[in-house]
Amino acid sequence: MLKNLMVSLAVLASAPVAAQTFDAAAVFGSRESVEQASLSPDGTKLAYLGPGDGQASVIYVVKLGDGAAAKPILRTNGQPDRVSGCSWTSNTRLLCDVYGISRYEGDIVYASRMVALDEDASNVKVLQQRRRGNMALEVSLGDGNVIDYNPGEPGQVLIMRYQVQENTAGTMLAQRGGTIVERLDTTTMRTRIVEAARKNVSEYITDGNGNVRVQGRNDVNSDGFDTGVTRYFYRKKDSGEWLVMSVVDADGAQFNPYGVDPDKDIAYGLKKVNGRMAAFSYALDGTGTETAIYADPRFDVGGFKRVGRNRRIIGVGSEGGVRYFDPALEKMLKALGGALKGYTINVIDSSEDMQKLLILAASDTDPGRYYLFDRKAANLNELMLARPRLEKVALAQMKSIEYRATDGTMVPGYLTLPPGSTGKGLPAIVLPHGGPEARDHWGFDWLVQYFANQGFAVLQPNFRGSTGYGDAWFNRNGFQDWKIAIGDVTDAGKYLVREGIADPNRLVAFGWSYGGYAALQSAVVEPTLFKRVVAVAPLTDMERWKKERVGWSDYQLTVKRVGTGKHVVEGSPAQQAARIQVPVLMFHGDLDRNVSVEQAKFMHERLKAADKQSELVLYEGLDHYLEDGEARGDMLRRSGAFLKLP
Numbered sequence: 001m002l003k004n005l006m007v008s009l010a011v012l013a014s015a016p017v018a019a020q021t022f023d024a025a026a027v028f029g030s031r032e033s034v035e036q037a038s039l040s041p042d043g044t045k046l047a048y049l050g051p052g053d054g055q056a057s058v059i060y061v062v063k064l065g066d067g068a069a070a071k072p073i074l075r076t077n078g079q080p081d082r083v084s085g086c087s088w089t090s091n092t093r094l095l096c097d098v099y100g101i102s103r104y105e106g107d108i109v110y111a112s113r114m115v116a117l118d119e120d121a122s123n124v125k126v127l128q129q130r131r132r133g134n135m136a137l138e139v140s141l142g143d144g145n146v147i148d149y150n151p152g153e154p155g156q157v158l159i160m161r162y163q164v165q166e167n168t169a170g171t172m173l174a175q176r177g178g179t180i181v182e183r184l185d186t187t188t189m190r191t192r193i194v195e196a197a198r199k200n201v202s203e204y205i206t207d208g209n210g211n212v213r214v215q216g217r218n219d220v221n222s223d224g225f226d227t228g229v230t231r232y233f234y235r236k237k238d239s240g241e242w243l244v245m246s247v248v249d250a251d252g253a254q255f256n257p258y259g260v261d262p263d264k265d266i267a268y269g270l271k272k273v274n275g276r277m278a279a280f281s282y283a284l285d286g287t288g289t290e291t292a293i294y295a296d297p298r299f300d301v302g303g304f305k306r307v308g309r310n311r312r313i314i315g316v317g318s319e320g321g322v323r324y325f326d327p328a329l330e331k332m333l334k335a336l337g338g339a340l341k342g343y344t345i346n347v348i349d350s351s352e353d354m355q356k357l358l359i360l361a362a363s364d365t366d367p368g369r370y371y372l373f374d375r376k377a378a379n380l381n382e383l384m385l386a387r388p389r390l391e392k393v394a395l396a397q398m399k400s401i402e403y404r405a406t407d408g409t410m411v412p413g414y415l416t417l418p419p420g421s422t423g424k425g426l427p428a429i430v431l432p433h434g435g436p437e438a439r440d441h442w443g444f445d446w447l448v449q450y451f452a453n454q455g456f457a458v459l460q461p462n463f464r465g466s467t468g469y470g471d472a473w474f475n476r477n478g479f480q481d482w483k484i485a486i487g488d489v490t491d492a493g494k495y496l497v498r499e500g501i502a503d504p505n506r507l508v509a510f511g512w513s514y515g516g517y518a519a520l521q522s523a524v525v526e527p528t529l530f531k532r533v534v535a536v537a538p539l540t541d542m543e544r545w546k547k548e549r550v551g552w553s554d555y556q557l558t559v560k561r562v563g564t565g566k567h568v569v570e571g572s573p574a575q576q577a578a579r580i581q582v583p584v585l586m587f588h589g590d591l592d593r594n595v596s597v598e599q600a601k602f603m604h605e606r607l608k609a610a611d612k613q614s615e616l617v618l619y620e621g622l623d624h625y626l627e628d629g630e631a632r633g634d635m636l637r638r639s640g641a642f643l644k645l646p
Helices: 024-029 327-339 446-453 482-498 514-525 542-548 555-562 566-570 573-579 597-609 629-643
Strands: 036-039 045-051 057-063 071-076 082-088 093-104 107-118 145-148 156-163 178-185 190-198 201-206 212-220 226-234 243-248 256-261 266-273 276-283 290-294 301-307 312-318 321-324 344-350 356-363 366-374 379-385 398-404 410-416 426-430 457-461 502-512 533-536 584-589 614-619
Touching (some): 024 446, 024 629, 036 082, 045 082, 145 201, 156 190, 178 201, 190 212, 201 256, 212 256, 226 555, 243 256, 256 301, 256 312, 266 290, 266 301, 276 301, 290 312, 321 327, 327 344, 410 446, 410 482, 426 482, 446 457, 446 502, 446 629, 457 482, 482 502, 482 514, 502 514, 502 629, 514 533, 514 573, 514 584, 533 629, 542 555, 542 566, 542 597, 573 597, 584 597, 584 629, 597 614, 614 629
Parallel strands (some): 426 457, 426 502, 502 533, 533 584
Antiparallel strands (some): 036 045, 045 057, 082 093, 145 156, 156 178, 178 190, 226 243, 256 266, 266 276, 276 290, 301 312, 312 321, 344 356, 366 379, 398 410, 410 457
16 A cells, blocks of 8 residues: 655754753653644645643644645743644634633633644734623633634634623623633634533534534533533434433543534444443434444553544544544554554544545654655655654663562562663652543653663553553542552552562652652651652642642632541641651642642642651742753753653
8 A cells, every 4th residue: 555655854853962962851841842733634634732841832834745844823921822723724824723721810721722823923812702891790711612614615614602691681682691602713803603511511413514513512410520420412314403412420430421423423432331431422313323433451541643634533432542433544553553653642633535634653763753644645744753852862661561569469560771771779769640531551751761771660550540451450549549550559669579570679760740748648647668759749638638629610629529527638748748858859830720830839848847858949930841951951850850760
């Protein structure tokens, strides 16, 4: 199939960093050169988002096939304006989401706006929602999100947004308040309502051709708090009536829709079978027939593979593999996999006719290469690198392993050893993931690769409480069953020592978010196992976390997630600071909406009060993810020096 395979030089790849000037922390900490990419409908142009200084964003456009260099067309300064992504709405027009994180009346808020512009940065327009200050009963912080890029006319999209409720006194024109769907003309920025305002609607799903087929409504109790239950409804073709589909809660026992196939007149979704997520289809013809599509006996089905402007679902996957629904596309992707051995192949975007595909190929030792694949000509042309500064840097292989926990359970994880090392007697890091409702995956990880570059062995445990392995592995969650989760983390360290991989005097822990919590709590329960601990944006006190959510719609969900009882105090490292015997280094952004910076400050205060060694580094104006190359480089540099023991 790829008999005419051709690979050109990367049009945007910069020269590799010279060995004598290589600053590992700066290079690994830098943001990706391509943070989001979109292919024009005719497949002739590429728009992508790249980093500027600090948190700044730069939008580039490049004409494909003529050797032209990428042209920067718009910049934001990152203070606070940033760009999360841009997509083509026609062959000449882009729609971008610009956002910022700042303080509003004492709270940290996320505000976004939609901006449209031509490929040469002309005709810039901002979506202007009606905001009548003295009539508004609520505050709108965003313009919503695009739910359909292909509603029938070039340059038009469907957007879902929240319409602010207004005071009705003295007027019949006041807005009702609630979620609406509008057709947006990105040339004029004029809108037309497609779905009228409705309270508590959290989701609309279209068929990719401009027709709204599925609606999700959140259940809210009498106090206005989310209950965690979503009720789904659907429409038959050419009907405006909403029919009951399913009621979805944390148990996952009923059908949870993800997308619609208009040709088959079905919705694709997930529901649990024997304690694991499986893929199903749901007939939208009024019968409500559910049909099992794909289940993995070892892993949860993670989600659906999509492609093209209409986000057509082409397959479904789990950690164990992918099942494609289109035999021709499956054959083509397998051929690409054969041409790019050792890489994971992802279709990022496509032309409208699906003849040109934007491909990202990545692996554990390659951060990623973007290709344009012309199906008709069977040509595969390399466009650019995700991280060109790492092109000539030796990266470490990530190996899937299992280790035995204290209770005999085999715990999966990923082990990365420094390139060229013997794999024995090394300084070693146990690096638990965040969430905890998440899991680590095989592939490039800038944190892991930095530490491996610095000579550390790194073990990432998918401890019990991680997602992807079914209900029995998840337990209640990593907070209520913290003893099990943290036990798996400490057992990861014991495994490294037992196997001779780690020098027991140079075994340390590093974590981000829940991973930072896990690293700190590991030092509580096993005070002498890890010799030093680094925690980035850590949760440190569960009871304080619950109190921090008072006044927000998810307050009762947070209370339910954490639970009540002695585990709340026993499982909070800030409340157990006196038990920690090793030096602690923490980092936190002061605009973190996920985990309040007060969590790290409180931990630091409690450690100091207990006469423990603690250092807290605060980054002004940064959020949970520290998406600033300079700040990340500083964090890596400080962490590497702190964790290196003689």
